Amino acid sequence: MAVAPDSTKTPPTRIAVIFPGQGSQTVAMTSELAEHYPQIKDTFAEASAVLGEDLWAICQDEERLNQTQYTQPALLTASIAIWRILQDKLTKTPCYLAGHSLGEYSALCAAGVISFADAVKLVHKRGQFMQEAVVGIDTAMAAVLGLEDARVETLCEQATEHVDGAIVGAANFNSPGQVVVSGNAIGVNAVIDKVQNTGKKAIPLKVSVPSHCALMHPASRALAEALDNIEFEQAAIPVIQNRHARVESSALGIKQALTEQLSEPVLWSKTMQEMADKQIGILIECGSGNVLSNLAKRQAEPITSYPTDKLARLDKLMEVLS
Template structure:
């Protein structure tokens, strides 16, 4: 930290933030956008930039994940340059679900080339794990975490597999599982007079249905070169910073079938007196969530030129 007073963290969004043509505006102004996509495409052996303009493929998990990763890392490279010029370094990084891989690239733990190959395979493993199943995810609003967990436990006893998948903010918990299990929970939520919103996703992440994918992901991670983090990354599994490479990989393995502890991640940042969160990636989902935490934190999305320009004079704010 230099003479500025800002305590900054950077966060990276997960699946669901993708939109067709999501990087077009920034690509017109920053060469690093296309350069980053070219780097990722070379590693994968197919044109990732083209996929960001193809609605059908962009929403297939095996393509969504590397496309979002490349987009987030590209924006990070712009943001980092702007922060470096002001003598500012983030104190922490974190990423929501898939976004954790973007955070690990930004921290120097894994190369972009290796990361996009990992998440491309991760997407295929997730799809294969539930092939032929009717599955669903939904956001439950207005209940506390323990209530949602209890409803999922009741549903598993009576209907089908369902788990709390993302603890996003107080009063917002995403559930995932079989369609029968999720529907049972949604009926219970409605009976309590609360609201639940089904999500448009192709794969139910962070639930026990992902156990087979998690086991195979561990093998891929074992064969991938990881390094010490240059900036601490708060990982989803326990909302903790892991220093040892082996622990980072274990947390990534378990993350796939266990819930994202985003509320705890945000609370940890609040406890570390973070007063500005910069979101690197398409959209502003995480910026909105930052406002809804037990201790709200000011957040700045950076996916548009006008938003990025707000980073120019952080040291004066």
């Protein structure tokens, strides 16, 4: 005789893993975890062999760590090291993965789409391409707080049209009321002035390159050539990509999204809404810091997110999941 399902049982919580991007790096990141988990140093040794540079030593040197060509592989390596710890601890496979900007490479690597060695090489080159694209150009980025997305886009358009030499656009739609703008210094400063005239805040960011704007078109073209030499596999876990905040299933679609991502905005709010629509109940931030966990609190439909870069944070996550 068939047994009716128990309707009083709480369905298992659906989880997703998110990977941070540039700006989340800190000197000596993952050092505390390295004292307890050999996966950390092993993963950094693997990446160092690929790069021909001691990436762990670079993470202890603030000046070198903040150089984009090193920041990117360092953050990816930290994320994949923690991901390897999580793989040993999680009792069920996450429903989705996503990464903020650079973090998308960590997500694709964790999903098995690209190998770790290829991912390290790719993001190292990506950092170089980005720096080379703006040699001799005075660039900037700024976080605009308290304005609607469409209003920020309008201010960028006005600056581009009416300020001589201005290049600026929305780079990251991070959460409702937080949009990062990017471009040359003339354009970004013009937007900062316009934002301040509305009574809202615009905070200049300390960055070495202006990500996700028209100045990155040369880097996009160089990255497209590099991606043609990488073998892409079928994803073991679906990855929601930044370009359109959706899962790309074909290798061609994934490569195109990665290429366009460099000069187009990161749709993080939309990605988080996609997670909410897919009934994700817990987000795990896999990498350095807790930037994405803080952003998760500010979404239209907040999802509880747990960072994992410290021993206490990792223990807290496992306590919640158990």
